[in-house]
Amino acid sequence: MSDPQQTQDEGTEETFISHLVELRDRIIRAGLAVVVVFVGLVYWAPDIFRLLARPLMQNLPKDGKMIVTDVTGSFFVPMKVTMLVAFVIALPIVLYQIWAFVAPGLYQHEKKLVGPLVGSSYTLFLCGMAFAYFVVFPTIFRVMAHYNAPLGAEMTTDIDNYLSFVLTMFIAFGVTFEVPIVVVLLVRMNVVTLKKLKEIRPYVIVGAFVISAVVTPPDVFSQLILAIPLIVLYEAGIIAARLIVGKQPVVIEDASPSE
Template identity: 60%
Template sequence: MSAVQETFISHLVELRDRLLRAMLAVLVVFLCLMPWAGDVYDLLALPMMRTLPEGTHMIATGVVTPFFVPVKVTMMAAFVIALPIVLYQAWAFVAPGLYAHERRMGLPLVMGSTVLFLLGMAFCYFFVFGTVFSFIAEFAPKSITPAPDIEQYLSFVMTMFIAFGLTFEVPVAVILLAKTGVVSVDKLVAARPYVIVGAFVIAAIITPPDVVSQLLLAIPMCLLYEAGVIIARIIVKDRLDGGEQAIERIEGS
């Protein structure tokens, strides 16, 4: 067996071990949470339950839905809780193949993107859900008694979590584009009108057909883009200043 094949197989073995460790971490957290799967779903459903009329409950139309939906929610919660371990395993696998400057940039990006994604989910849960559900409850005719299906509610919640989590990743994407030199900061500034239009188009496609949820997604996306541009300008300026100082030291010597 050649050295290349041995190296390739060793990488596959390490990848397998890292994946198993990540999956084991999620499984352990899942098993610990499983006895309280119903409570975990109740916590997820709390924003909706607060807006329903008194005495109204959510419904389950499937035979096994009351079991599988809380299990799915618990698995999602276990993955979020175990996310630091999962990301560490991913980082430990790719870090040895990176240059020193790539490791310095990669770790903050991984940590920052994780924190921002979780912040997006938290913003969606604590602010967006309550606002949207209250708006829908007030807009609904008085002759209707809402009784949402738990499976449809889970699908809606997952879509919104992913949408807002990815929205909060906008600064990371902007900084990465500027840091790698793919797009200059001036071009990012010039693209602002297109980004605003694109944000509202994306919000109209992803969110429910109401103005409130569309604004709650589009406006943070625009603000986060501006924050990314500001940070990118600072980073690029520091890099240019550092380069100029290095040139001056070389010329002086």
């Protein structure tokens, strides 16, 4: 007669292995989606990089230019940019694979929340990147060019350094535009109350300027460009939390997560 404890342990081990196999399959599918988009875009890699560099090129002085200090930089930097663009385009598929993996362990009301949450997060992140590209980059590069002129210094930059700067700004503003989602989630999960969010508003304002001072170039205009949207988005998160969460009753479910 088989030992019940041994049978239970074997079942647990099989379940764990099946989860690992499914996770591997989901990661492969997500990776393939990114690779397929990348292959479709790779022919236009130089054009994609020129599009990314346009805000800088339009604000360089007459003799300003971008340079390559690495032997392979002119090849690999456009490839990196194209891969990042492919990842952004394929991100909905990547998020769907993550959703498909975790969905069986969620309650029904949690499933209803995840869909709008993921969609709005993706949209806000793209809005943050667009804000950085169309508003922040031209302003920062124009200010930097203005500072260089009195020094008589020639404004040039390596394309790899430019890519690093652009990625930092994209991530900073993409994450900044996620603030309303974070605020709504904190209130929805009862981690913090609306009253508390209003009470800590002065600390959030100070924190916004500290973060902007760390992330952006050391000039007032660049810091204001990040700090002001961060504060506005925090207020938007409070309003959204009041409208969305404040009207929803707390859902209590005794049933186990759906299979």
